[in-house]
Amino acid sequence: MSRARKPGRADIAKDGRRETVRRQVESVAAVRRAMREIERDIAKNDGIYPENKGRLTLQELLRRAKKSAAYLEKKSPAIVALKQEVREWLGTVNGKAITGAKNIRRKVTARVEVVTDEVKAIRQRWTEAELEYVHTSRLLDKANEDLDRLKKENAVLLTQIAGRKVSTLRK
16 A cells, blocks of 8 residues: 655645746736737727727736736736836837827728718619619510510411411521
8 A cells, every 4th residue: 555645845835836837927928918919909990999098008908918907016037027028019009009089089080981981882882773773673574565465466376377387488
């Protein structure tokens, strides 16, 4: 019979360090994932950050990463390096993004005008298609009337030649 050994202090400390490293790696990955998601949101919205009234801040990034507001205030070297990376990223992204109520309003108004023009063009094409449909429908009704008339004429002619000898003409 082998006896299971009890974990000693060294084992517990080793497991604790391993768990700390695992959590730190997950947290850094979550922050970087949030950074990529924010960049995609800004790209989808033509340079406007769609949340937080268009303002992208360190706290907004942490909210998106589901981290506490104090997460980047820790003094470990990995967190200090991540905070520097995040600050540089924020500077780059905020430099490219459209900010300020007037600028955002101007950009959104321009988008609305483009969409309004597209809607007008679609309505015009719809109206033209309806008119074409009505015209084609009338032509079809007339063609059906002509077909019915020709069928009747054909029936009359067939009754007239019934019983007669019909020969074909050669060319």
